[in-house]
Amino acid sequence: MRNDLDISLLRAFTAIVDAGGVTRAAAALGVSQAAASQQVKRLEESLDCRLFERAGRRLVLAPAGERLLAQARRLLALNDEVWSSMRTPSFEGEVRFGVPYDIIASFVPAILRRFAKAQPLVRVSLVCEDSRIVREQLTAGQVDLALTTERECGRHGETLRTDRLVWVGVPGGDAHLKDPLPVSLGASTCVFRPVAVEALGKARRDWRAVCEVSRMEPVYAAIEAGLAVAPLLRSSVPERFDILGRDARLPALPEFRINLYAPPGLGPAARDLADHVRASFAERNRRPHNN
Structure with missing residues (x-):
């Protein structure tokens, strides 16, 4: 039977x-x-x-x-x-995919694994920059489609997920208690930087920059060493770090959108990758607690 x-x-x-x-x-x-x-x-x-x-x-x-x-x-x-x-029909060629540093580790590996299985003949070139630069590269035709983290969603964009910006520190650390507050911030083009600076200013919290680059390795290193706190999207916080609550006396930060930009006129391979991006986010959004 x-x-x-x-x-x-x-x-x-x-x-x-x-x-x-x-x-x-x-x-x-x-x-x-x-x-x-x-x-x-x-x-x-x-x-x-x-x-x-x-x-x-x-x-x-x-x-x-x-x-x-x-x-x-x-x-x-x-x-x-x-x-x-x-x-899915089989495609060939190359797709240039722009992604900001802050979400690449959290979301992109699963997308690329599934796309590579479905379209083994398509080569994906990953371009990592801050969201603002990724948008500029998309407009200039230097990337075919892009993910971004933004407060709003622009033309030809669609919001795949809404997530809150949070303060992050090392477990047992005391960086959040120091005055001035040591902060790991992105470069001047980082979309999180002005938001965090504005929130600290409204809270009248004096601060100093420990790290001012957008690549995540030095930002994580400063956090892990207990030298600084940093603003990160909740869903991108590595498990080895703590999200700092209200007792840390840090100002609340706003929500951001994770947007996909797939402009008209894309080739079939890029359209298929965009579909994989949408499916991956839809699946993740259905999970309990949106993890």
């Missing part, structure tokens, strides 16, 4: 987990609430176990559901990868 899992049932299961309930999951899947509930019921019957339990008015994972979740995500990812590789 063959025991084959129905991918659509697994997709409904993970959608309910990610959405925190059947109603929002059904909307995301484009089905009725009754259909989503029925899909989970069929999955439970197939596996002969209970996947969810009621906690008041909320649905929470049962022990069997907790065991299934990671495996279901792997199966769905593999299914989507196979589907994409078989359905």
Whole structure:
């Protein structure tokens, strides 16, 4: 007897987990609430176990559901990868992809890995600069598409994620207590720099620059040595650092947008890379707590 899992049932299961309930999951899947509930019921019957339990008015994972979740995500990812590789036409050539320093390590490796599997004949040239410079290079035709971190979104751009700028320090460090405050800032073209400086000025917090480059290695080195704090996007903070809370007496910082610019007239390979960027962010945004 063959025991084959129905991918659509697994997709409904993970959608309910990610959405925190059947109603929002059904909307995301484009089905009725009754259909989503029925899909989970069929999955439970197939596996002969209970996947969810009621906690008041909320649905929470049962022990069997907790065991299934990671495996279901792997199966769905593999299914989507196979589907994409078989359905996507093969392209050749080069795509010049502009990305700012502050988000390249957090988001780009996963995008490039998946794109390389889907389009092994396309060469991606990665151009790393501050967002302002990346936008200028896009306008000048020096890059084909670009990711940026900005307060707003410009022409031909689309916002893929909204994230808050936060103060970051080393665990157990005391740099945030020093006066003047030692800060690792980007270069003059860094979009975070004027925002952080303005916030410190409004809070009447005296500060001094420890590092003024946009490449992340020296910024991280200053933080790790306990010599400075730095403003970083929450989702780009390495695990070895702490996000400093209100008790650090540092001013609140605003939200930024991660934007994708894919202007009209792109070649097929660049359009396909843009689609991979969108899919990667959409998948990440569905994860619990937006990690």
